Amino acid sequence: MSHTQSDGGDCTEHRTAVTEAEVEALVRGICFKTGPPRTLGVELEWLVHPLELPRLPVTPERLEAAYTRVRAVPLESALTVEPGGQLELSSPPAASLMECVDTVSADLDAVRNVLARDGLGLVGIGHDPWHAPRRFLHEPRYDAMETCLDRTGPAGRHMMCASASVQVCVDAGHEEPGPLGHTRRWWLAHQLGAVLVAAFANSPLIEGRPTGWQSTRQLVWTEIGAGRAGAPPLDGEPRAAWARHVLDAPVMCVRRDGGPWDVPEGLTFREWTRSGTPRPPTRADLDYHLTTLFPPVRPRGHLELRMIDAQPGEDGWIVPLAVTAALFDDPEAAETAYRAVKPLRERALSLPAPHNPLWVDAARFGLADPELREAADVCFAAALDALPRLGATARVTDAVAAYRDRYVARGRCPADDLLDRFSVTGPPSSRPGPAGGTRTAHGRKDIRT
16 A cells, blocks of 8 residues: 555645546546657565564554654655555656666665664565554555545454555556556556465465465455456546546545544545535545555556565565566567466456456466466566566576565465465464464355454
C-alpha cells in the first residue's frame, strides 16, 4: 500500500464541487499518460524486526526513535512509514533499470546502517509470519481506513499492518497498438500478474502457522473485496473501464478539517456526486479517493504493479524489478510474455483480477501449478535474454538466473523455503493453536473468521 499525498493537508484545496461527468473526464485524462516507455520505478515495503531475534516484536517507542534517525539521512528515494510500522522506500523515476537499481541500493545501504545501530533490520517477507497485526500510526486516514475495512473482517488490518511488497512501476506505453501499446500493457499486467504472484510468493505463515497459501498477502488483498482491491473488467477500453471503476468504487471516508473523518457505508463516488451529501465532493476528494483504491494494477499515469510479495535477502527485490522491466520494456520479451500468458486467460473466466480462479490458484499454489510454472519458465528465459539489451549488469542478470534455477526451474517459490524451515523448527511454543481463523471447506484458512 502506498500513497504520496499528505493525510489531510490538501483539505482546503480544490474546493469546487465536481460533477459525475467531470470526474469521468478527469480520471480518463490522468490515469494513462501514453508515450514511449522511458522510465521505471520501484516501491519497496519492508517489515522491521530485531536483528538477533526477529520473532520478538519491536516496541512503538523503539521504532519511532529509529525512524527519527532514519529520516535525518539524505536519500534519493522517498521514505514513508506504513500503518503497522513497515518502512517503504519509493524510488524516483529512473531513466534505466540500472539507474533504478543503483539509486535504491545506495538508499537501502544508508537506511540499513542507521537501523543496525538500533539493533534493527529490514526483513523481506510478504506477510509478517510471527506477529498479529498491530497499528503503529494513529492518524485520521488510518483510523478511517481501519473502520472501513473492519466491516468486511480482519483482512484489512492484515493488509495495513502486517504486509509488505515489491511494487514495480512502468510507463503506460504507446497510444498506438503493438507490444508496447498501452492497451496491450494493461492487459499483460493483469495476466502476467498472476505469474508474478506465483513466482514470487513469499507469505505462507500467519502467527507462526501455515495458512495453506503460498501468498497469504495476496489472499488478504482478495478478501478486502472487489470494490476496494479489485481490477475493472478487461473487455473494454482501459481508460473508460478504469473511470467507471473509480466512480463505482465505495468511498472510504469523507475528510474533515477537524475531528474524526466520516466513514460512510455503501456510498460510491458516483452516488456522492449525484447526492452531494454529506457535502459535495471536490477535485481534492477525487484525488484522495484514488489513493484509497488498491487494485493489483493501479494506473497513475504509469502502471503500478502491486501483486509481488516482498522478497528475501538484501537484494532479492532486484529480481522482480528486473524481470518485470524486461517483460514490459523490451519489445521482443513483451511479445514472448504476451504469448506465454495468453492461454491462461481461460482460467480467469473473464472475471477481474484478483477475484478469479487464475489469481486464486497463483496465490494458493505458487509455481506448484504446472501451467503457471510453464509460463514463468518462458517469461524468465525471455527476461534473461532481454536484460543485456536494457543495459543490465552481470550482478542483475546473475541474480535473475540464480532465481530461475533455484525456484522457477524447480516449481518452487520463496514461500517453500519458509515452509521448509517451519517444518524443521515448528511453530513458536508461545503460540498455542492455529492462528488466523479456521479451515474452510476448500481447505484454506479464512482469516475473516
